[in-house]
Amino acid sequence: MDQQIIARFNDTILHKAMRRYGIRKDQIKPLDAFESFIYEFERGGKDFILRIGHSLRKSEALIQGEVDWINHLARGGVSVAQAIPSEKGKLVEVIDDTQGGQFLATAFIKAKGQQPWVAGWTSTRYENYGRLLGQMHALAVDYQPVPAWRRPEWNDASLNFIELYLPKTEAIAHQTYEAVLKHIHALPKDPASYGLIHQDAHQNNFFMDTDGTLTLFDFDDCAYSWFINDIAIVLFYISMDAEELGFKDSASFTHEFMTHFLRGYRQAFTLSPAWLKEMPAFLKLRELELYAVVHRDFQIKGVEHWILESFMQIPGFDVNNGGHIWIANFMKNRKTRIEQGSSFIDYDFESLM
Incomplete structure (x- = not known):
């Protein structure tokens, strides 16, 4: 992961993302990741994935394009991990990093099964x-x-x-x-x-x-x-x-x-x-x-x-x-x-x- 992104990330950013998706502290745990910060969370007895990326790597528009494509496939019957909306109905939540950039949060249904x-x-x-x-x-x-x-x-x-x-x-x-x-x-x-x-x-x-x-x-x-x-x-x-x-x-x-x-x-x-x-x-x-x-x-x-x-x-x-x-x-x-x-x-x- 880009060191600039790592340096800008903190608990405040994470907690803002959690609030936007209605995630409590006892519902979330970090997962290994490569280019973004990835977490697993539980809500209503179901498992989901929270991904927090940054505009230094991908713009909000590109991520909107990604989740729109994913959900198009899901609607067409393809077995993909569908993107879910935030509490305000957004598929991409933008969180200012106070340094001229934005963290971009998205959430997905966790895929069933194993590797x-x-x-x-x-x-x-x-x-x-x-x-x-x-x-x-x-x-x-x-x-x-x-x-x-x-x-x-x-x-x-x-x-x-x-x-x-x-x-x-x-x-x-x-x-x-x-x-x-x-x-x-x-x-x-x-x-x-x-x-x-x-x-x-x-x-x-x-x-x-x-x-x-x-x-x-x-x-x-x-x-x-x-x-x-x-x-x-x-x-x-x-x-x-x-x-x-x-x-x-x-x-x-x-x-x-x-x-x-x-x-x-x-x-x-x-x-x-x-x-x-x-x-x-x-x-x-x-x-x-x-x-x-x-x-x-x-x-x-x-x-x-x-x-x-x-x-x-x-x-x-x-x-x-x-x-x-x-x-x-x-x-x-x-x-x-x-x-x-x-x-x-x-x-x-x-x-x-």
Whole structure:
């Protein structure tokens, strides 16, 4: 989280947000978070989530666009964590930080179930995952937001993590990024293939109920992009767990996962199969973006570049922190793979057409 935001946050801000949503002190508890302050609270026997962000990161209009999109999906029957109004009926509550900025509070119904790796994956649940994304893309086709609330395009300057965070010394990674951008910019855009997507629908951003129902949340990164990008991002993250899920490599997992995922997806939405050939480009885009973000987060802590390949050497590194282990696995040989031009997943995606 931005250190400026941390410095401006205090109990007064929290208590103001609590009052606006009718939350008592004995009803709320903090949760781990990355870019915002997140709390769980209980009201009327039901569980909710309170999120407090800041205008330094996202404007009020962008957050209005986010919650409007979420509730549009909920009204359309998509399993998402719906945004709820404050005591005054607002979906976004603005709280002045007395330093020229605003904290922005929003609340959501807490998703039912547990983390999917705890609940357990099956082929049917892969299919449910695909159906969920397909339902969302189907509703994106005709969605028309309030113009002032429109979410950013995928290539908005604020989302250009490579230019923002990746050192210029990573010359080959920058060259690779430019080549990927040139390819992606040439792709056609039409309502049947391009619209508002989640852009981060990985396993940390949904819960799975006992019946296999997935409930998606954290739409903080939603933006306009190609629907195939949403699918590539899903595969990007879950493929990193291929060995834990019992597969010898990411290619064999990809075949199993995508077969079931696409079966569910196609039950809800028809995306031209020709888009599957673009999966490698969007996988490479996410690989480079994450590579840049890791540099950002660890440079902030004064970690030298060479140590990014050897996270276990970092003083104070918590080996029990699953997130850190995941990042360590991602960074293993990552620089070499990028500079050698290796595909993120060596798989013939056109075979899935």
